[in-house]
Amino acid sequence: MLEKVVIFGVGLIGGSFALALKRAGAARSIVGVGRSPEAMARALELGLVDSVVASPAEAMRGADLVLIAAPVAQTGAILASLLPHLEERTVITDAGSTKADVVAAARRALGERSAQFVPGHPIAGAESNGPDAAVASLYVGKKTVLTPLAENPTAYVARVAAAWEACGAIVHRLTPAEHDKVFAAVSHLPHLLAFALVDDIAGKPHADLLFQYAASGFRDFTRIAASSPEMWRDISLANQGALLGELDAYLAQLTTMRAMLAAGDGAALEGVYANARRARRQWTGEIEAAEAPPPRNDAE
Amino acid sequence: MLEKVVIFGVGLIGGSFALALKRAGAARSIVGVGRSPEAMARALELGLVDSVVASPAEAMRGADLVLIAAPVAQTGAILASLLPHLEERTVITDAGSTKADVVAAARRALGERSAQFVPGHPIAGAESNGPDAAVASLYVGKKTVLTPLAENPTAYVARVAAAWEACGAIVHRLTPAEHDKVFAAVSHLPHLLAFALVDDIAGKPHADLLFQYAASGFRDFTRIAASSPEMWRDISLANQGALLGELDAYLAQLTTMRAMLAAGDGAALEGVYANARRARRQWTGEIEAAEAPPPRNDAE
Structure with a gap:
């Protein structure tokens, strides 16, 4: 059981991840963070997350797992904003559709703390988006590709894999370039x-x-x-x-x-x-x- | 009410046309003709047609309307085989996906009798084919494009249009080139x-x-x-x-x-x-x- 999961961007991808973890009983508390106050209010109203917070510091306190489910070009900036609040216990993953650029951005943003970032890509989606599109079943039977880094401890990769498996996904591994x-x-x-x-x-x-x-x-x-x-x-x-x-x-x-x-x-x-x-x-x-x-x- | 409709090729397209005409009460008798004895037997068994005949002469006797629903490259040869048995009362149409080549083939095969050929193209289909794929509803709400020839009498074009409308199709007109x-x-x-x-x-x-x-x-x-x-x-x-x-x-x-x-x-x-x-x-x-x-x- 994950004590605290933080999701940056609670739309179709992040919101479905939250719902699926909740349904599986795999997370005690899920916190949402996002740029749009309207979307965050809607995510709370729909019960996708237990709370929404505005500050990265508050969000990251005591987090076991962080999912970045924001447009891929924003990943580096989000990681940089998290770094000052990144605890030893926390593993970060993402849901971006490209991986080599995300890995490069993560290493630039996190430096030696990139060991705590396990890149991922759930192969699921829909034409609709936003919190209202989230469903607990989005990942059931679908693949999630992880592209672990050489510096990722095995236990960190396993934590991310277990979270996706709790959502019903089948976890595969590739290199970022593959x-x-x-x-x-x-x-x-x-x-x-x-x-x-x-x-x-x-x-x-x-x-x-x-x-x-x-x-x-x-x-x-x-x-x-x-x-x-x-x-x-x-x-x-x-x-x-x-x-x-x-x-x-x-x-x-x-x-x-x-x-x-x-x-x-x-x-x-x-x-x-x-x-x-x-x-x-x-x-x-x-x-x-x-x-x-x-x-x-x-x-x- | 059409007294006798003849269909060359009773698969998805021809079989669905037959079923739809029957359901609309728009044809008294529907005769099937085709190259595959197995497919024709199956079309008869499924009730798509009232009878199947092997000879073009027998098929064409007294026909009001003939639909050629065979691969488009065969249209010219089929028309040539029909010409010796083509009565004044008969209007022929087709269901081919291209029209300029069909018109050229029809004029070569029929000569001055091309006035009796009204080219058409129902915009409906499915990945499946053969008699078992035929359904009465295939054309409902779908477009059928007719590309009438200058030499077609108005009444002939109207007969073909009315048959497709009886199947539930919406009839449009374009030139073959358009x-x-x-x-x-x-x-x-x-x-x-x-x-x-x-x-x-x-x-x-x-x-x-x-x-x-x-x-x-x-x-x-x-x-x-x-x-x-x-x-x-x-x-x-x-x-x-x-x-x-x-x-x-x-x-x-x-x-x-x-x-x-x-x-x-x-x-x-x-x-x-x-x-x-x-x-x-x-x-x-x-x-x-x-x-x-x-x-x-x-x-x-």
């Missing part, structure tokens, strides 16, 4: 591509006609283009190197397919389409099996 | 892009790791990459010119965004993302209003 390369390919690039398509169509003189005939395939393809522009600007810049690499590979792929199309090479196009369908079918089968809860350890 | 340009942008290009992304990822040495972390955003973005490779090969080639134009515009868009990303120009990226989200939000609001059934004409 993490960023993986998510550049399967998340950051698709977001950029979806934003690009909608902006491309919206900019055409006959955009109204085009949108009139867009149907369910277009709707699903562009669903992620309803995401927050500010958040995705920050993620794009934070993972600039890996994202550029994935974008260049994709541009090369499209250029190859353009040549197939221009040459009327139906067999080559069909080969790409068939390979994609085969890979996707295998994935949808495997992902369902992989997201089932793992066997429980008797010692737990 | 149709192909619109669907290149909002359907054919997104399909190519989704196939391209999955194939790109599947070809990387660490593909297994990547797929392991793909989540709901990726699943929705790539849902259309589960579509039939053969069907999308045919559509890509049939709409080659318009699709190349849309692909080139998209490549230019990505190249611009790549430069923003490489320059670390967060404001420019955020501008694209924000414009896309704004346009998509407006669209999702409008599409819901537009798909409500139109006011009924008193004369109907």
Whole structure:
């Protein structure tokens, strides 16, 4: 049981973490901190947190675990504001969608105290956000990726992992660089591509006609283009190197397919389409099996 | 009431058309024709059609309306096989996803009898196909685009429109060229892009790791990459010119965004993302209003 959990940013991600810990009986007291007085008041009203405090000093006193669930570009500044109040007993983690930049910011902000920061990324979300979007079940059966630092004591990593497991998440580990390369390919690039398509169509003189005939395939393809522009600007810049690499590979792929199309090479196009369908079918089968809860350890 | 409707290809599209006409009491007799004896037997067993026949001559005798719901590349050959049995009373339509190529094939196959062919495209579908996927409600509230020919008598176009309206569809009209340009942008290009992304990822040495972390955003973005490779090969080639134009515009868009990303120009990226989200939000609001059934004409 964690005596005191502190959450910076009690919206969808932070609020759901709080609800899930409470439901699991894994935290005695949960304290919320945030920039928006309205959001913090709402988080308190919804029962996401037991109390809200304005000062980092008060928040950090006696904290076992701190989750930073704020836009990724703010992580360094938040960590710097916590450092003067950081006790030996406290472990900090985050929920940012990029990790190499967060690690760099954490080491800059915390110096040798970076041993107390265990970076993390819950692979869960929704188009909605804010305290009202929080639900206790958000992480059940979903992966949370931790990217521990060489200087993290094992017990600190275990504390963060146990908290996510109490929320129902399946904890995986990657290095920060592995993490960023993986998510550049399967998340950051698709977001950029979806934003690009909608902006491309919206900019055409006959955009109204085009949108009139867009149907369910277009709707699903562009669903992620309803995401927050500010958040995705920050993620794009934070993972600039890996994202550029994935974008260049994709541009090369499209250029190859353009040549197939221009040459009327139906067999080559069909080969790409068939390979994609085969890979996707295998994935949808495997992902369902992989997201089932793992066997429980008797010692737990 | 149509006395006799003939459907070439009684799968998802043709079978749902048959069920919907039956439910509306709009057809006395529905005859199925197809290349696969198993599929035709299943269509009969499921009650999608009243009878199945093997010969075009028998099928066409006394037909009021013929729907060709076969892969778009087969339309010309099917029309040619029907021509010797085409009575004056019969109107033929199709359900192909491209229209300029279908019109050209129809004029080649039918010659001056092309007046009896009214091209169409129901904007409805599903990832599943075959007779078992057919449902009477598939077209309810969905658009069907007709692209009438200059030589089509008004009454013929009206007969096809009335059949789709009996199925619950909202009938729109475009020229074949307009149709192909619109669907290149909002359907054919997104399909190519989704196939391209999955194939790109599947070809990387660490593909297994990547797929392991793909989540709901990726699943929705790539849902259309589960579509039939053969069907999308045919559509890509049939709409080659318009699709190349849309692909080139998209490549230019990505190249611009790549430069923003490489320059670390967060404001420019955020501008694209924000414009896309704004346009998509407006669209999702409008599409819901537009798909409500139109006011009924008193004369109907």
